[in-house]
Amino acid sequence: MRGLFKHLDSAAVAEQGCYASKFLAQGNFENVGKLGYHNACEALSKSLLKHYKIAGVSSSAIKAMTILAVEPEYRSRMGKLGGCEGTVSAVNTHINEPAIVVQGMRLIATMVIGNANNRTLLGEIDATTTIKNVLHTYSALRDPNTDELAFPDIIQWACTGIYSLAAGSPQNQRRLQDAIPLLTALLGVISAGVGSAVHATSPTYDTILPEAQEALLRISQ
Numbered sequence: 329m330r331g332l333f334k335h336l337d338s339a340a341v342a343e344q345g346c347y348a349s350k351f352l353a354q355g356n357f358e359n360v361g362k363l364g365y366h367n368a369c370e371a372l373s374k375s376l377l378k379h380y381k382i383a384g385v386s387s388s389a390i391k392a393m394t395i396l397a398v399e400p401e402y403r404s405r406m407g408k409l410g411g412c413e414g415t416v417s418a419v420n421t422h423i424n425e426p427a428i429v430v431q432g433m434r435l436i437a438t439m440v441i442g443n444a445n446n447r448t449l450l451g452e453i454d455a456t457t458t459i460k461n462v463l464h465t466y467s468a469l470r471d472p473n474t475d476e477l478a479f480p481d482i483i484q485w486a487c488t489g490i491y492s493l494a495a496g497s498p499q500n501q502r503r504l505q506d507a508i509p510l511l512t513a514l515l516g517v518i519s520a521g522v523g524s525a526v527h528a529t530s531p532t533y534d535t536i537l538p539e540a541q542e543a544l545l546r547i548s549q
Contacts, residue, residue, distance in 0.1 A: 329366040332375060339382050342375040346388035353395040360396060369396060369405040376414035383425060386418035390431040397438045407439055407446040415439075416455045419462065426479050429462055433485035440492045447497055456503040459489045463507065467514050480536055483514070487539035494546040504547040511544040 332345035349368055352359045376389040393411055396402045406412075419432035436455055440447040450456075463486045469478040477483055490507060493500045518533045518540060 329363070329368055329371050332371040333367070336371075336374055336378060339379050339385065342379045343382060343384040343388065346372060346375055346385055346392060349392040350388045350395070353392050360398065363392075364396060364399060364402050364405075368392070369402050369411070370409050372396070373406045373409040373411035373414060376418060377410035380414050380418040381421055383422055383428065386422055386428050387431070390415060390418060390428065390435050394431060394435045394438060397435060400442055403439050403441065403443050403446060407443065407449055412436075412439060412446055412449050412455070413453050416450070416453055416458050419458050423461060423465060426466075426482060429466070430479070430482045430485060433459065433462060433482060433489055437485055437489040437492045440495075444496065447493060447495075447500065450493060451497060451500040451503060454503075455489075456493060456500055459486050459493070460504070460507050460510065462486050463490075463510050463514070467510065467517070476533070477517070477536070480533070484536045484539050487511070487514075487536065487543040490543040491539075491546040494543075501547050501549070507547060508544065511540055511547075515540050515544065 329345075332341065332349075335341035349363060349372060353363055353368075372389050372393050375385060376393070379385040393406055393415070397406065415432050415435050419429055419436075422428040436450060436459070440450065462482065466479045466482045466486070467477065470476065471478045490504055490511075494504055515537075518537050
């Protein structure tokens with residue numbers, strides 16, 4: 329973390345530092361605590377905000393931050409130091425890269441758990457539009473072998489993000505109102521998929537259905 333802080337302007341150091349942080353944190357809760365203690369929340373957030381245009385930085389930083397976000401204190405620290413803004417910028421920049429988008433959607437949804445400040449901040453930096461764009465882009469893509477949604481995890485986390493941002497925030501509810509047609513159409517696709525023959529061997533829609541229903545309910549109130 330000291331090395332990452334010392335060379336924040338270097339994209340190469342940021343990429344390697346974020347990559348190392350991801351692997352140190354993955355599957356090791358003790359390391360999560362050590363990383364947090366040594367200011368990983370700050371280093372990762374600042375690296376992402378500065379270098380979000382670089383796919384390697386975005387991918388590794390967002391993954392590492394998602395793991396760190398298990399701790400409420402870390403969610404607050406990352407949100408205050410550019411983590412929310414960096415994540416939204418990364419998803420906007422790399423919207424056609426599913427591996428980055430799915431982690432970005434997951435981190436946005438996670439950052440607002442029990443954190444009203446992050447919810448407000450994400451609304452103010454237009455994360456609602458980012459999520460709507462993701463939903464619009466990926467709900468149109470199909471798996472050529474099954475004709476099911478090609479990226480169900482992205483759809484699921486986008487729906488989770490919608491209702492998480494809308495919960496307790498009339499401002500975000502209003503910002504998300506124009507997602508109602510998207511969610512309505514998506515629920516139609518999901519309902520058809522649940523009743524399809526292929527669903528018996530690929531029941532991906534079961535996990536998306538309640539998320540999409542909750543998202544629609546939250547913004548329709």
